[in-house]
Amino acid sequence: xxxxxxxxxxxxxxxxxxxxxxxxxxxxxxxxxxxxxxxxxxxxxxxxxxxxxxxxxxxxxxxxxxxxxxxxxxxxxxxxxxxxxxxxxxxxxxxxxxxxxxxxxxxxxxxxxxxxxxxxxxxxxxxxxxxxxxxxxxxxxxxxxxxxxxxxxxxxxxxxxxxxxxxxxxxxxxxxxxxxxxxxxxxxxxxxxxxxxxxxxxxxxxxxxxxxxxxxxxxxxxxxxxxxxxxxxxx
Ligand SMILES: [Zn+2]
Numbered sequence: 001x002x003x004x005x006x007x008x009x010x011x012x013x014x015x016x017x018x019x020x021x022x023x024x025x026x027x028x029x030x031x032x033x034x035x036x037x038x039x040x041x042x043x044x045x046x047x048x049x050x051x052x053x054x055x056x057x058x059x060x061x062x063x064x065x066x067x068x069x070x071x072x073x074x075x076x077x078x079x080x081x082x083x084x085x086x087x088x089x090x091x092x093x094x095x096x097x098x099x100x101x102x103x104x105x106x107x108x109x110x111x112x113x114x115x116x117x118x119x120x121x122x123x124x125x126x127x128x129x130x131x132x133x134x135x136x137x138x139x140x141x142x143x144x145x146x147x148x149x150x151x152x153x154x155x156x157x158x159x160x161x162x163x164x165x166x167x168x169x170x171x172x173x174x175x176x177x178x179x180x181x182x183x184x185x186x187x188x189x190x191x192x193x194x195x196x197x198x199x200x201x202x203x204x205x206x207x208x209x210x211x212x213x214x215x216x217x218x219x220x221x222x223x224x225x226x227x228x229x230x231x232x233x234x235x
Contacts, residue, residue: 039139064111074101081097205224
């Protein structure tokens with residue numbers, strides 16, 4: 001039974017170390033996020049400028065195609081103008097020609113303006129990419145440090161978990177379940193020493209004489225009726 005107490009104490013110590021290591025590990029994510037915030041900001045902005053740029057380029061293409069189609073129609077009307085038989089037909093063809101010419105000019109103008117906007121967006125993109133790479137450079141040493149510290153923290157946690165498994169194997173399944181149930185409680189404390197006057201070392205509730213002697217002689221795993229910890233006697 002002394003071996004069981006020993007294994008339980010080991011397990012409790014390791015679980016406390018695991019808890020602390022998990023808390024320490026969890027602190028890395030927000031720290032990394034804060035460090036990378038400026039980089040993430042540039043990345044978001046670059047993505048949105050790229051998206052707008054792609055939209056502008058496809059719109060320019062659409063306008064150029066529309067203008068080409070209108071120019072084709074323009075040629076047809078110009079040919080028709082050569083074949084008019086009277087003034088009325090000529091006037092009608094010229095009116096139609098003027099309308100199409102205006103429409104072509106409007107498309108061309110719009111395509112030109114959009115093309116200029118796209119060029120400005122490209123310049124902005126270049127600028128943003130430079131800013132992004134200097135932002136990345138600026139945080140690189142700190143980021144490397146944080147990632148290395150996180151890796152160490154992870155390795156430490158892994159080591160504790162391995163040791164925990166080893167300690168847990170020293171217990172029977174029943175004893176493991178008792179341990180887990182006790183640890184699942186509010187206080188998370190699993191074991192406490194019985195005081196010299198027979199009280200629970202955690203909540204100071206006095207145990208019945210029968211249970212006190214069971215604990216002192218290490219005959220059974222006794223839990224405090226008041227707070228639930230498993231009690232063990234000082235050697
Ligand atoms: Zn107690």
